Amino acid sequence: MSVEELCQAVETGDQKKSKLLAQKLMDEGTDPLKIISSLIKVMGKIGDKFSRLEIFLPEMMMSGEAMSEVVQILSPHLKRKGAGQPKGRVILGTVKGDLHDIGKNIVKLMLESNFFEVKDLGVDVDSTDFIKEAETMGADIIGASSLMSTTLPHQKEIIDILKELGLRGKYKVVIGGAPTTQEWADDIGADLYCPDAGSAPKLIINLLKTTLKKASMEEMER
Amino acid sequence: MSNPYRLWEIQQRSNTGPFCDENDFLPKIFVPKLKEVIKKYEIKYDPKNPVPADDDLADRLWQAGWELFREVGLYNTDTHRIIKVSDEEIKEALYTASDRYWVGSGKDAVLWKHRQVEDTEPPFCIFSPDCTCSEELHYSMCLAFLKEPLLDGFCAPILEDSMGLKILSASPFEINGSTQHIYNLRLAAKQVGRPGVFLVAVGTAEHDSGQIAVSNNEWGVRTSDSRIIGTLTEFKTADTLFNRVVHCHQYGCYVGNLTGPIYGGWCGGSEGVAVVLVAYSLNGLCIYGANYNQHFPFHLNWVSNTTRELLWPIAVAGQAMARNSKLLYTSNGFANAGPMTEMLFYETACHALVSTVTSWHLWEMASARNKFRNRATPLEARIGMEVGHAVARQGMTREQANEITLKLLDKYESRAADAPMGVEYQECYDVATALPTQEHFDMYRRVKDELAEMGIEFPY
Numbered sequence: 001m002s003v004e005e006l007c008q009a010v011e012t013g014d015q016k017k018s019k020l021l022a023q024k025l026m027d028e029g030t031d032p033l034k035i036i037s038s039l040i041k042v043m044g045k046i047g048d049k050f051s052r053l054e055i056f057l058p059e060m061m062m063s064g065e066a067m068s069e070v071v072q073i074l075s076p077h078l079k080r081k082g083a084g085q086p087k088g089r090v091i092l093g094t095v096k097g098d099l100h101d102i103g104k105n106i107v108k109l110m111l112e113s114n115f116f117e118v119k120d121l122g123v124d125v126d127s128t129d130f131i132k133e134a135e136t137m138g139a140d141i142i143g144a145s146s147l148m149s150t151t152l153p154h155q156k157e158i159i160d161i162l163k164e165l166g167l168r169g170k171y172k173v174v175i176g177g178a179p180t181t182q183e184w185a186d187d188i189g190a191d192l193y194c195p196d197a198g199s200a201p202k203l204i205i206n207l208l209k210t211t212l213k214k215a216s217m218e219e220m221e222r
Numbered sequence: 223m224s225n226p227y228r229l230w231e232i233q234q235r236s237n238t239g240p241f242c243d244e245n246d247f248l249p250k251i252f253v254p255k256l257k258e259v260i261k262k263y264e265i266k267y268d269p270k271n272p273v274p275a276d277d278d279l280a281d282r283l284w285q286a287g288w289e290l291f292r293e294v295g296l297y298n299t300d301t302h303r304i305i306k307v308s309d310e311e312i313k314e315a316l317y318t319a320s321d322r323y324w325v326g327s328g329k330d331a332v333l334w335k336h337r338q339v340e341d342t343e344p345p346f347c348i349f350s351p352d353c354t355c356s357e358e359l360h361y362s363m364c365l366a367f368l369k370e371p372l373l374d375g376f377c378a379p380i381l382e383d384s385m386g387l388k389i390l391s392a393s394p395f396e397i398n399g400s401t402q403h404i405y406n407l408r409l410a411a412k413q414v415g416r417p418g419v420f421l422v423a424v425g426t427a428e429h430d431s432g433q434i435a436v437s438n439n440e441w442g443v444r445t446s447d448s449r450i451i452g453t454l455t456e457f458k459t460a461d462t463l464f465n466r467v468v469h470c471h472q473y474g475c476y477v478g479n480l481t482g483p484i485y486g487g488w489c490g491g492s493e494g495v496a497v498v499l500v501a502y503s504l505n506g507l508c509i510y511g512a513n514y515n516q517h518f519p520f521h522l523n524w525v526s527n528t529t530r531e532l533l534w535p536i537a538v539a540g541q542a543m544a545r546n547s548k549l550l551y552t553s554n555g556f557a558n559a560g561p562m563t564e565m566l567f568y569e570t571a572c573h574a575l576v577s578t579v580t581s582w583h584l585w586e587m588a589s590a591r592n593k594f595r596n597r598a599t600p601l602e603a604r605i606g607m608e609v610g611h612a613v614a615r616q617g618m619t620r621e622q623a624n625e626i627t628l629k630l631l632d633k634y635e636s637r638a639a640d641a642p643m644g645v646e647y648q649e650c651y652d653v654a655t656a657l658p659t660q661e662h663f664d665m666y667r668r669v670k671d672e673l674a675e676m677g678i679e680f681p682y
């Protein structure tokens with residue numbers, strides 16, 4: 001009975017075993033933070049394997065689900081320790097007029113398995129719905145996927161409407177999808193462009209960190 | 223004759239089929255069943271032989287695809303219900319399907335027929351750059367493609383703007399762009415002397431409204447032309463797609479079912495892609511009433527299908543469908559490399575070779591990972607179609623095809639991940655005359671000579 005065994009169960013996507021082992025570890029009084037930090041490493045490994053297609057989407061999905069089960073068992077213990085906050089809250093969707101969702105779904109999986117809380121609005125999502133849902137969720141990030149030249153303008157539209165509503169500073173807007181580029185992100189004033197799902201969690205964490213740093217520097221200056 | 227299979231009985235199942243949460247459909251229904259049939263029918267990928275010659279494997283694959291389709295059904299993301307089709311219905315649809323269609327009109331009409339494995343009839347050749355393009359290049363690209371002698375059908379590039387205005391999907395700008403798209407096509411077809419040529423149009427219409435707006439036998443998409451209607455990867459559809467299905471059948475044009483099973487995605491590996499290709503063909507026939515299926519399986523990271531893990535499923539699925547049905551299906555090439563690179567020519571040649579020998583019709587060629595504007599030309603498609611005609615005419619066997627495929631793979635497979643992206647159309651074609659530059663043509667000729675040395679007997 002060890003954290004290693006649990007990691008292995010998560011890696012192989014064995015939900016039942018993962019749940020059982022997590023519960024036992026909790027009963028034995030193992031530090032939930034220690035478990036989480038091991039699991040982050042496991043998920044990183046799985047993500048890397050998937051990036052190289054040594055494993056495929058269904059396997060990554062199973063590991064992701066096994067991990068969610070574990071997190072559910074751990075979360076009351078984490079809360080008691082004042083930890084266990086998600087790394088960020090994300091509203092995710094494919095923009096209006098666009099039905100392509102494969103990339104977006106992979107991003108969702110990657111973020112969730114890296115301890116982000118994600119609300120997926122699906123495809124063909126109106127720009128105002130991204131914003132309304134972000135308001136309701138208290139999101140940190142709006143993630144918009146677009147796969148077509150004819151729907152890219154909606155990524156800009158989200159940012160424009162945020163500005164007009166005076167909400168631009170409240171959310172980080174992250175964009176992706178095959179036709180998007182850093183250049184396009186700069187043009188429309190997006191906070192971040194991610195070339196693929198694998199890099200998304202790290203890039204978003206960095207973005208949130210630099211924002212926090214900036215904010216605290218400003219605070220200090222004041 | 224074309225008879226959309228029990229159109230309204232099937233449509234109604236969007237409202238009466240079993241309910242399922244969308245998040246559960248793929249992981250809980252599709253994936254386990256797919257894994258089960260791969261095991262049950264002993265489907266095993268063999269990287270050493272990208273073109274297997276195993277009839278029994280082909281027949282088992284057919285069974286596996288059939289069972290997957292029957293058991294899983296197609297999920298409607300608008301109604302959250304699963305459309306299911308019974309064994310008896312699949313049999314009836316297959317029995318009543320036609321194995322040939324006259325497409326195009328007047329002197330340009332062509333008879334498009336079901337092919338067999340190692341068939342000596344050349345494949346039906348649909349040229350398509352599968353890319354978007356700038357407004358000022360659209361007409362020239364239409365001309366350049368329609369000038370191609372082996373072209374049986376054409377699917378033009380997608381306009382990004384019209385009258386200088388960016389096209390927005392599902393908006394009035396899209397209807398405007400769709401109109402411009404078909405007018406460009408009609409004029410180009412007339413100017414090259416092929417006014418009735420078979421068109422698959424219009425790609426600029428990404429929404430159903432754009433498609434419906436350009437159905438017109440005088441100036442628009444004719445009833446002798448075709449539309450392709452997507453199935454959402456994997457095994458899903460939506461009402462906007464059914465709007466097109468119903469419109470096309472009532473209008474009376476041909477329907478192709480567009481599917482892109484993903485290697486590395488929900489299908490898993492090569493075995494899964496192969497099974498799903500077969501299942502999608504039944505789905506196209508039974509649920510969209512499609513006259514043909516247009517398949518572009520692709521690699522999750524590379525958006526290409528010219529490496530062996532994708533060639534193998536193409537090869538076995540073709541054999542499965544040829545031996546067990548009289549359906550029509552096109553193999554849509556997706557290359558890693560971009561225009562005016564030798565790699566793109568090799569990739570296209572290889573994709574066309576494998577597809578033709580295993581019974582497919584050809585739809586060539588998306589290049590540069592199908593990602594960049596203006597980055598495709600008729601010349602790579604030409605080499606593919608020429609290879610298709612040559613290997614059919616010479617009666618190439620699967621064993622011979624396998625050998626040449628391995629040689630071709632040797633030339634480019636290791637560069638799949640960092641392939642050269644090449645140049646844009648206007649950099650390797652003369653925009654005014656719509657002809658390739660000398661440098662581009664010479665490269666094509668060089669590769670063609672090399673292919674001839676490998677044993678492909680081009681008639682010219």
Ligand code: B12
Pocket residue numbers: 097098099100101102103104106107143144145146147148149150174175176177178179193194195196197198200352353354380391424425427428429450451452453454455456480481482522525591592593594
């Ligand atoms: C598969 C595919 C389809 C499938 C989609 C199935 C589905 N459920 O999504 C089907 C067959 C249904 C389809 C339909 C259509 N398609 Co399509 N399709 C593609 C294709 C080949 C691959 C897309 C894909 O899934 N790639 C694999 C995934 C994993 O990659 P990805 O999406 O880029 O995502 C990765 C990153 O970009 C990033 N990412 C993505 N989103 C986000 C978001 C955030 C926040 C972050 C951080 C990161 C991120 O992470 C992902 C993982 O690494 C593309 C070509 C291409 N090169 O992209 C054309 C393409 C997008 N399609 C195109 C077209 C035209 C269509 C159709 C209109 C065809 C038709 N005539 O009906 C319809 C569109 C209907 C509509 N209104 O949406 C065109 C769009 C042209 C344009 N105007 O720009 C393209 C570009 C092909 C082309 N070159 O012409 N298509």
